Amino acid sequence: MNEILKINHLKKTYHTLEKETVAVKDFSMSLEEGEFIAIVGPSGCGKSTILSILSGLEEKTDGDIFLRDKQIGYMLQTDALFDWLTILDNCLLGLKIKGELTEEKKEYVIALLKKYGLGDFLNSYPNHLSGGMRQRVALIRTLSIKPDILLMDEPFSALDYQSRLTISDDVYNILKEEKKSLIMVTHDIAEAISICSKVIVLSERPCTIKKVFPIHLTNGSTPIENRKTPEFPIYYDQIWKEIDYEP
Amino acid sequence: MSREQKNYLKKRKRKKLLIVSLQIFLLLFLLGLWQIAANQEWINTFIFSSPNRVIKTILNLHQDGTLYHHIWVTFYETILSFLIGTLLGILIATILWWFDVLAKVLDPYFTVLNSLPKVALGPIILIWFGANIRSIIFMAVLISIVVTILNIYQGFQNVDPQKIKLMKSFRAKKWQICMYLVFPSNFQTIMATLKLNISMCLIGVIMGEFLVSKEGIGYLIMYGSQVFNLNLVISGIALLSIMATFLYLLIQCLEKFFVKKN
Numbered sequence: 001m002n003e004i005l006k007i008n009h010l011k012k013t014y015h016t017l018e019k020e021t022v023a024v025k026d027f028s029m030s031l032e033e034g035e036f037i038a039i040v041g042p043s044g045c046g047k048s049t050i051l052s053i054l055s056g057l058e059e060k061t062d063g064d065i066f067l068r069d070k071q072i073g074y075m076l077q078t079d080a081l082f083d084w085l086t087i088l089d090n091c092l093l094g095l096k097i098k099g100e101l102t103e104e105k106k107e108y109v110i111a112l113l114k115k116y117g118l119g120d121f122l123n124s125y126p127n128h129l130s131g132g133m134r135q136r137v138a139l140i141r142t143l144s145i146k147p148d149i150l151l152m153d154e155p156f157s158a159l160d161y162q163s164r165l166t167i168s169d170d171v172y173n174i175l176k177e178e179k180k181s182l183i184m185v186t187h188d189i190a191e192a193i194s195i196c197s198k199v200i201v202l203s204e205r206p207c208t209i210k211k212v213f214p215i216h217l218t219n220g221s222t223p224i225e226n227r228k229t230p231e232f233p234i235y236y237d238q239i240w241k242e243i244d245y246e247p
Numbered sequence: 248m249s250r251e252q253k254n255y256l257k258k259r260k261r262k263k264l265l266i267v268s269l270q271i272f273l274l275l276f277l278l279g280l281w282q283i284a285a286n287q288e289w290i291n292t293f294i295f296s297s298p299n300r301v302i303k304t305i306l307n308l309h310q311d312g313t314l315y316h317h318i319w320v321t322f323y324e325t326i327l328s329f330l331i332g333t334l335l336g337i338l339i340a341t342i343l344w345w346f347d348v349l350a351k352v353l354d355p356y357f358t359v360l361n362s363l364p365k366v367a368l369g370p371i372i373l374i375w376f377g378a379n380i381r382s383i384i385f386m387a388v389l390i391s392i393v394v395t396i397l398n399i400y401q402g403f404q405n406v407d408p409q410k411i412k413l414m415k416s417f418r419a420k421k422w423q424i425c426m427y428l429v430f431p432s433n434f435q436t437i438m439a440t441l442k443l444n445i446s447m448c449l450i451g452v453i454m455g456e457f458l459v460s461k462e463g464i465g466y467l468i469m470y471g472s473q474v475f476n477l478n479l480v481i482s483g484i485a486l487l488s489i490m491a492t493f494l495y496l497l498i499q500c501l502e503k504f505f506v507k508k509n
Contacts, residue, residue, distance in 0.1 A: 055416050074416035080409045084431045093427070094417040145417070 004070050004181060005031040005054075005149060010063035012049050022206035023049045027063075029200060029209075031149065036175070036182040038192035041202030041210075042243055047185040051151045054183070073147030077154045079138040081126040087137055088113065088122040094145045109144045116140065116174060132163040132170075139171055143178060150175060152184040156191070168195055168223040189243075193235045194223035201242045211242050296481045304482040318486065320463040321452060324380060325494065328387030329448040333441060335388070336395025343396070344403040344429065345421065357397060365390045365451070369458050378459045386458070387451025391444045398443070402436030403429050438502045445494045453487070464490070 012024040023046035031037060039047050052058040054065065055074040081090050091109050095101040113119060116136055126134055135156065142150060155171070156164045172195055175182055186192050192199045199213040217229040226232065278298045284290045285297030292300065308314035343350040369386065376382040406429055414424045456465025464483050471479030 056418070057412065057415055074413075076409055076413055076416070078409045080407065080413045082410070082428070082431070084434070097414065097417040097419045097423050097427070 002033040003030050004033050004068050006064075006066040007050075007054075008064040008066075010050065010053065010065065011061045012046070012053060012058070013061045025206035026208045027202075031181055031183060033148075034179060034181055035198065036184070036196040037198045037200065038196035039183065039185045039200045039202060040187065040189060040192050040239065040243065041207060042204055043187055045202050045205045046207040047202060048153050051153050051183070051185055055151055070148040071146060073142040073145060073150050075138060075142045075150060075152045075155050078158055079126075079134040081134055081137060081141075083126055086123045086125060087118060087129070090126065090137060091141045091144050094141060098145065100145075105144070108146075109140065112140045112143060113137075116170070130163070131159045132167045135159065135163075135167050136170060136174075139174060143174075143180075147180065149181045149183065152182065154186055155184065157186075157188075164191070165224055171195075172223050189236055189239050190227065190232075191223075193232060193239070194226040199235075199239060201239060213239060294477050296478045300478045301482045301485055304478045305486070308482070317462060317464055317467055318490065321449075321456065321465065321487075322490065324383050324387065324452045324455070324463065325445070325448050325490075328384045328391065328451060329445055331384065332388045332391035332395060332448060333444055336392045336440075336444075337399055337437070339392075339396050340399035340403060341425065343400050345425070350400065357393060361393045361397060366454055369454065373458050378461065380459075382459055383452055383455030383463075386455035387448045390451035390454075391447040394447060395440055395444055398440045399433065399436060402433040406432055434505070438498075438505075441501070442495065442498050445498050446491060449487075449491055449494065 007030070008028050010024055010027040011022070014021045014023055027050060029037070039050065041047050049058065051074065053060045055072055057074075082093070085093070088110065091113060092101060092106060095105055095109070110122065113122060118133065118136060118140070121129060121133070126137070129137065138155075156167055159167060168191060182196070184192070184196065189199075193215055197215050199215060201210045201213070202208070203210045213235060215231075215235060217226050217231050220226050220229060281295075282298045285292045285295070285299070305314065308317070343353070365386065368389065372382050372385055372389075376385055410428055410432070411424060414428055419427070452463070453465040453468075456463040457469050460466050460469050464486050467486075468480050468483035471477065471483060
């Protein structure tokens, strides 16, 4: 396998008037091409900070990040669709910002939308779409710039349980088919096990890696099916115990 | 369509009709009462005037041709100050959004300017700019611009942080965040400010005309009160009410036009 991202001893400190907070103390990981990795941990432990740094939204305090010429796409907690733009224009936003909006790339985005069941909604506005569909649009908006690595920050947390399950299947299939790599941050252990092949458990803030679980499921397929495998509850239990849930 | 739906629609229509007819009835009732009170000499028509006299006064102004001149002057001044105040206000709000240090520095000054009754500056404005249209425009712009800046700047600051994060994740430059996100997401705020602004400008223009006293509806009212012609004063107020309504509708049409375009 081909390693495309390596993080060594990443550290991040925040400064406020009252104090200095170490959000991330020591975090290292590597990601191989096509690999799906989940980062789980107690809330407020600094999981999202790691993604923010990887996507360039925030500066790291210390440590090294090696990225081999790879494009990164960031999918946020909410879909953040612009109500005043059509579905197609929403998806073209990234290309427009980067000044790379060519006919060819536009065709690629339209093809993606059509392929993933949004062909009839190219010229609709976001408020006509269901939560799950909006999330799919947000994903295609992220894919429009052809990223190699996708970062997802609790991507489905705004959805109801039923839609969450369906959209995880959708996203999983889309990412596998488009041959992307994924790092997702979540507090939902079941989601992490069912989607990813490796789960990194973080400690309380200031966060460090507590344990890494490689996930091997017999007859694993899509996330919904993965939940039915015999190993699933065992992993769930192990990871649950690993995360400190302070009462 | 089911019978229930039809009944429902009928009910809604009837209610709407009732409200409109009551509104018209109330207006006619008040005007009628006023006229009767004048005819029966319950009130002194010299200081309270009457609908009849108001109509006659307006007809007289129409006959000697000055009516349209005064209406035009006030209308023109209002529109001009509205355009200046709005464009300048949006520009300044954008600059404040761009340079947040500047916004923090100017914050107390805006607070003072906002609470200061701008009429108090009238005499100075008159001396600085002279008894002409420039004083009037300056007054009206001064009254409308502070509210414009504060409202729009607040709208700019309330842009969804997730959307800003999204723009930044695409490495958007500041002007791109401004053009693609901040402006379009504040369309409603800007429209609401325009509606507020047009009435603020009318207030400013009338105050300016009181001071300058040369032409316009404000001048008619001022002049009327000075020569104790209350018919003229009330005619002026009636004309103003009509103009204010007209201007409001104008902005509403503008809003509809933009909504359709988007």
